[in-house]
Structures are given as C-alpha cells and as structure tokens.
Amino acid sequence: MKKVLGHLLVAGTVMMVGAVSAFSADRDASLYAGNKSCGMCHKKAEKGDQLGKWQASPHAKAFESLGSPEAKAAGAKVGVDDPQKSGKCLKCHSTAYNFTEAVATDKITPEEGVACESCHGPGKNYKSKAVMEDQAKCIAAGMVYPATKSCELCHNDKSPTWKADRYTTKAGVKTGFDVEQAVEKIKHPDPTVKK
C-alpha cells in the first residue's frame, strides 16, 4: 500500500516537470504479453481456470460498461462525450492504455478491458515456464507480487463513479475500497498450489 502511494506521489512530481500523466504506474508497456499469452497456460479447470474466472469478472467488461447510459452520464460531467474513446476513462478501464491517456501497447486491445497484467505487471519477462514456476524469479522478472499492490492504482477517488461508502470494513468503517473484500469477489486461486 505504502509503495503504491509512493508511486503516485513520484508520478505527480514527474508531471510538474514533464508531460507524463499524473496517473502512472510506471510500467514498461513494451513488456506486455497479452491475455492470450497468459490464458494459454492458465485456463485448465483443474488448475483453477484463471482465464475463465477473469472473463466472468467485472474487469473483463470494463470497456463494454463504458458504453452504458450510466457511463455516458458520468462522462458528461467531466466533458467526455464518448467514454469508450476517451483516455480519461480508458486509463483505468483498459490495460492497453497502461495508466495513461493514450494507447500504449498493441498486445492487448482496449476492448479487452482490465487484463491480467494490469494487476500482475507486464509479463514478457516472466511468462516462460521456467520463470513462472519460481516465485522469486517471477518477481525479479517484473511480476507485481502480491498483485493487491496494483488495486489502488485504479480503485481510488479519481474514479468519477467513486463511492466513499461502497464498502464497510469488518470494523464497521465505511470506505470506497476494501482490498480484503474486493479480492474475495475477483479471486482465481490455483487449487494445486500449496499456500
């Protein structure tokens, strides 16, 4: 958590100096591998079918939902005519924009929404079998671990539909995002991996 906030602060400082977006996770877009690549090895039912679980999750529909009347209304408030074409929305609603206001990779289309690598980090250097089987090697090759470090890059009050009371923590406190409960809704564990 601290680390994510640090990232945002650093990115904010960079913006004052250069033209880099204030909302940057500082990830190298040329290292995206794409969901097809991840899905090739992560769709077996006996290993938890991460691809299928993601396809059924809100993240896979993050582009589609920008076409809804609700999205149009949220866009209108900030001067955005067509949310499905605006970097102001797609920076959080698609991996292809890599947290910026422009398309940053052709390995993933904006239509794919928030893909595997928005949470796990660009995978080109960690997706080989030999690296994947060794967690330390994955992290060294750029895997974001735990992936929960990524959530608040998008789940924050810069979201135009942010509701500060969307979640109620176990302690009864209202909050816009509660990582523990949010992970429960999107988790895709591999039952064959010992925890």
Ligand code: HEC
């Ligand atoms: C060549 C096949 C292959 C590809 C391609 C692949 N993976 Fe993996 N992945 C594995 C294997 C094997 C493991 C080890 C666990 C297991 O046996 O299921 C693993 C483990 C993981 C883990 C758990 C890491 C840990 O140590 O907790 C994550 C997260 C993951 N993969 C994400 C991805 C993402 C994201 C992509 C795409 C960028 C990807 N994988 C591409 C085969 C692959």
Ligand code: HEC
């Ligand atoms: C800072 C990241 C961010 C930006 C920028 C962003 N969104 Fe979102 N959006 C989210 C997140 C995260 C959610 C999931 C709900 C939540 O936690 O706020 C979401 C959910 C939504 C929803 C579903 C409604 C809901 O409450 O679940 C709509 C519609 C939407 N966004 C429209 C837009 C539009 C239109 C824009 C551009 C004007 C936009 N978003 C820009 C992060 C963002």
Ligand code: HEC
């Ligand atoms: C919204 C963020 C998010 C997205 C999108 C996402 N994951 Fe994950 N994934 C997580 C979290 C959180 C975990 C729990 C472990 C961790 O924190 O790294 C996880 C765990 C995993 C694991 C390890 C399972 C285990 O039990 O060891 C694999 C494999 C994996 N994800 C693959 C994928 C693949 C493949 C995709 C895309 C099809 C994907 N993930 C999309 C957040 C995400």
Ligand code: HEC
């Ligand atoms: C790249 C931006 C991005 C990242 C990173 C991200 N999300 Fe999301 N998330 C979204 C957007 C956008 C939506 C809204 C999808 C829609 O309905 O259009 C969303 C929706 C959700 C929802 C459904 C709304 C709600 O709050 O119940 C959950 C749950 C969720 N995300 C959990 C997570 C978790 C857990 C992580 C980190 C492991 C994470 N997300 C990382 C962008 C992101």
